[in-house]
Amino acid sequence: MHRRFHALVLALTPCLAFAQLAEKPSALVARRQGKVVAASSTADKKTPSLQAIRDRRQFDTIARTYNPGTPREITHTLFIVDRMNGNRVHYLNTNRYTLHEDYVRQQYLASALDHKTLASYYSAPNRRFIFGTIGWHAELKRWVYEFWEGDKLTPELLNTARQAVSSSFFAPAVFKANSAQQEAVGSTAGVETITETQILGQRSYLPLNNGSVTGRVRLVADVESDSEDDIEPYDIVVLREVPLAIPPVAGVITERPSTVLSHVNVLAKGWGIPNAYVKDAFSIFQPYDRQWVRLQVSAEGYTVQPAAKPAVPPTKARTGVVRAPHLQVTELQPLSRMRHAASAWCGSKGATLGEVEFQRKGGHLTGTAEVPDGFCVPFAHYAKFMQRDDVRARIHAALATEGFERSRVVRRKALDALRHDLSEMPADEADAAGWIAAWKTQLHGVGVFVRSSSNSEDLPNWSGAGLFSTVPNVTRDADLIKAVQTVWASVFNFEAFEARRHAGIADEQVFMGVFVQRAIDSATSGVMITRDPFDITHRNAVYVSAKRGIGIKVVEGRRIAEQSMFDARSGAVRRLSRSAEDSALQLDANGGVVETAIGAGQDVLSDTAVRSLAKVGQQLKAIFRGVEQDIEWAIDKQGRIVVLQSRPYIERKAL
Structure with missing residues (x-):
């Protein structure tokens, strides 16, 4: 048996995604997640606190262990610096006091500790108490002192805490910043700082599901x-x-x-x-x-x-159930006329964007620019194309290729050739003329993104994300016609074809709408989820992934994007990774996109921008009846947030 990190007991039940991030030890988080915070065998449950800690043995008598028995266990205790009494340090016995406020109350350090006063100990620059945590991080092999991510530290407060700890603790300790704001404070104060980005970046294992x-x-x-x-x-x-x-x-x-x-x-x-x-x-x-x-x-x-090879290879239950298309709608559908019901004839992408813009105009979505205008080529146009004799014959020939059923390589090559031929076939002249007319009259002939919007995307228990094609920044008549047919042909993208078969969805059940949308030359772009994707118990969090330029490269995932987490309770922005991109995509004046060099490792979004995006995300979640959302967004050159897609965040339980 091969093991990495903590030895596990194999089980058939799903595991909750905890502890991937480098969070601070917290009794509240442990309680929320159902974690055990273990006391040491030498725990002293009588002593309220210590004024100084002389050695590890003494430390262990008042400490508890977070994530015990794992590579990321943290043996820690809480400390309080009392600025009113000469920066006196109280190292709390965490076997008696799990929260700083419990100690302050029970030791009568403050005459009153109402909610407002307690909040001031995390926000006021002239606060009496500084609340912190100090512990041995097994992963870092270092002593670390840190503060709640919502603590609005100042350089002066940080230096006060550093000096108080260094004069009363037996070993050197490094400051760990738990928010982007704290990273800036550490830099200004000139204090050695370790960040969550650095910790996550050096890990050799990250569970993603x-x-x-x-x-x-x-x-x-x-x-x-x-x-x-x-x-x-x-x-x-x-x-x-x-x-x-x-x-x-x-x-x-x-x-x-x-x-x-x-x-x-x-x-x-x-x-x-x-x-x-x-x-x-x-x-x-x-x-x-x-x-x-x-x-x-x-x-x-x-x-x-x-494991033993099974006599019959295992199969998973087929989950794909597509919506029956409404083929009676043959007119092009402008964004202004599209609402949620339009998914029946235009697919969910275009219909959802129409709903988003309707809600924005109604005042239910604030803090965003208008959704870039566009129109939908409905399913009926695709159905007419697919019913042509020459198209049906070409599809039949591809699927009848020798070895198609047996060989993935044969299937890929046959489908590649099929898509090429479908995109090059002559379009229906009347339909194509209508597309061009709508582009020139409604969208004034500006560059457009030609996007998929099928009836087999964003389904319950089935995302379909990334399976179909988008053609960016189309600027010519002939290119628009070919782009529409390229999106139609992407029904036969290899990955889409394989996923469809696996889910039990027949080719004939899939209908492709096309959303033709005005292009924007994004300054930054990305994706966000209206929940913590690492911890299902972490409510009111928004995860944001961002890169510079147009967002195609964000969802490709070939390079790490900047990742941030906003927590509504603390108001803090945690920076989980910095962008590793050394290039960005921008619109080319001649059509398509061009790749330009950029400096890697720089912040993509400010804390203010992350908070603004999170607010938009939570509004979209409310608009769509509390369903967690997976949102594609951009920030244009004028600094305005633009919603480019919003769909349910799909997460099936793994067995």
Whole structure:
């Protein structure tokens, strides 16, 4: 049995996603997550506090351990600096007091401790008390002192705490910033600071979707390579790179980290399969290549255990149920006339954007610019195209290719050729003339994005994210016609075809609408989720992933985006990673997009921008009846937030 990190007991039940982030030890968070915070064997339950700690033995008598028995355990205690009494330090016995306020009340340090006064101890620059935590971080192998992420520290307060701790604690300790604001304070104060970004960046394991599965390990250097044998739905694929898309599989292990909202990770969430980043995965999993194993992924680590090859390969329940299309609507549908019901003839993407703009005009969505104008080419146009004899014959020929059913490589090549031919076929002259007329009259002939909006996207228990094509910044008549047919042809994208088969959705059930939308030259763009994707118990949080330029590269996931988490309770913005991008996409005046060089490692969004995005996200969640949302957004060159898509955040439970 192969183990990494904490040894696990294999189970068939799903695991909740906790402890992926480098959070501060917190009794409240532990209680929320149902975690155990363990006392040491030498715990002293009588002493209220210590004024100084001389050695580790003495520390252990008043400390407790957060995440016990894991690689990220933190043995810690709370401390209070009393600025009214010469910066006197109280190291609290956490076996008696789990919260700073409990100690202040029970030791009568303050005559009154109402909500307003308590809040001031986390916000006022002239506060009497500084509340902190100090502990041994097994992951860092260092002593660390830190503060609640919502604590509005100042450089003066930080230096006061640093000096008080250094003069009363037996070992050197480093300051850990738990918010972007605290990072700035540490820099201004000239205090050695470690950040959550640094901690997460050095980890060799990140769980992206927890769960367990029995399957065959397949080491795959390049998913799209013709040299690879067929990848089967029961395979656990180990990947060197994060691909743009992937056919249905039983589990995913990647050798390079990626953001949780890359297409591959969103698909894995939707399929409910174990998914993790493991450093040096190829060498670690090499002994298991083409062997059957039981894989379990959890917050604490992963296990790989040899398993017997089943007599019949396992299959998963088919989950895809598509909406029946409404083909009676043949007129192009402008955004201004589209509401939620239009999904029946235009697909969910265009219909949802119409609903978003309607709600914005009605005052229910504030803090955003108007949704970029556009129009929908309804399902009826696609249906007419697909019913043509030449189109049907070409599709039949592709599906009848020798070896199509047996070989993934043959299928990919046949589908590539099919898409090319479909996009090049002559369009219906009347329909094409209508598209061009709407583009020139309604959108004034400006550059447009030609986007998929099918009846097989954003379904309950089925996301379909990233399976179909978008053609960016179309600027010519002929290119618009070809772009519409390219989006239609993307019904036969290899990954879409494979996912559809796996879900039990017939080709004939899929109808493709096309949303033609005015292009915006984004300064920054990205995706956000109206919940914490790492911890389902963390309410009122918004996760934001961002990069500079047009957002195509954000969802591809080939490079790490800037990742932030906003917490409504604390008001804090936590920076989880900085963008690794060294280039950005911008609109090309001649059509399409152009890649430009940028400086890597710089902040993409300010804290204010993250908070503004989070507010928009929570409004969209309310508009769509409290359903968690997966939102594509942009910020234009004028600094305005633009909503480009909002869909339900799909997350199936992994087994």
